[in-house]
Amino acid sequence: MTKYLRFMRHGQTELNARNCWQGHTDAPLTELGRRQSAESGLHLRESGIQLDHVFCSPLSRARETLEIALPGIAERGYELVDGLMEMSFGSLDGTVNSDNVVGPYHDYFLQFGGESEEHAEKRICSTLEGLMLRDDVQSTLVVSHGTMGRLFKNHWKALSQVEDIPQLSNCCVVTYAFDERERTFSCVDIYQPSCATMPQNVLNHEAGK
Numbered sequence: 211m212t213k214y215l216r217f218m219r220h221g222q223t224e225l226n227a228r229n230c231w232q233g234h235t236d237a238p239l240t241e242l243g244r245r246q247s248a249e250s251g252l253h254l255r256e257s258g259i260q261l262d263h264v265f266c267s268p269l270s271r272a273r274e275t276l277e278i279a280l281p282g283i284a285e286r287g288y289e290l291v292d293g294l295m296e297m298s299f300g301s302l303d304g305t306v307n308s309d310n311v312v313g314p315y316h317d318y319f320l321q322f323g324g325e326s327e328e329h330a331e332k333r334i335c336s337t338l339e340g341l342m343l344r345d346d347v348q349s350t351l352v353v354s355h356g357t358m359g360r361l362f363k364n365h366w367k368a369l370s371q372v373e374d375i376p377q378l379s380n381c382c383v384v385t386y387a388f389d390e391r392e393r394t395f396s397c398v399d400i401y402q403p404s405c406a407t408m409p410q411n412v413l414n415h416e417a418g419k
Contacts, residue, residue, distance in 0.1 A: 235304035246381035251279025293337030296355035300324030
């Protein structure tokens with residue numbers, strides 16, 4: 211049986227705009243982040259997608275994104291899942307990425323008491339597989355974070371049915387078909403809002419700064 215997972219990154223936050231590591235530190239959405247959330251929510255509604263479950267990272271930026279994007283669903287209730295939290299950057303959480311470090315990060319954050327990419331990848335893959343194996347889940351939306359989305363997408367890159375993009379913009383929605391028997395995920399669509407922005411460290415890296 212094929213099930214469908216839609217993975218949505220949260221909208222731009224004040225820390226995103228300041229080129230900071232967020233990790234488990236939270237910050238409110240910017241005005242742009244709220245517009246991104248509303249636009250992606252409109253896309254989901256106009257697509258006629260029927261969702262039987264919505265899961266969300268417990269961090270407030272993800273919850274704020276969901277509540278703006280799909281207020282009706284948010285009011286009816288959604289499930290908070292700790293495994294959807296962003297990768298921990300340890301003592302760097304909330305600080306400026308002054309060296310413009312870009313992924314892949316590998317074990318870089320271990321020296322700061324953070325999480326390795328290998329650990330974060332296993333966490334997000336295990337979490338999403340577990341959610342999709344639930345009998346009551348057929349078509350679901352997950353609201354999570356940029357690094358977790360990248361790690362999950364790259365883990366299943368070989369099965370992707372669409373052209374790959376290196377980075378996931380704020381409020382992008384990546385759709386995966388989940389083969390329940392084989393326990394595999396295939397990316398079948400990537401939507402990015404027209405007001406999408408890339409993380410500042412990525413822009414600086416691409417500009418050679």
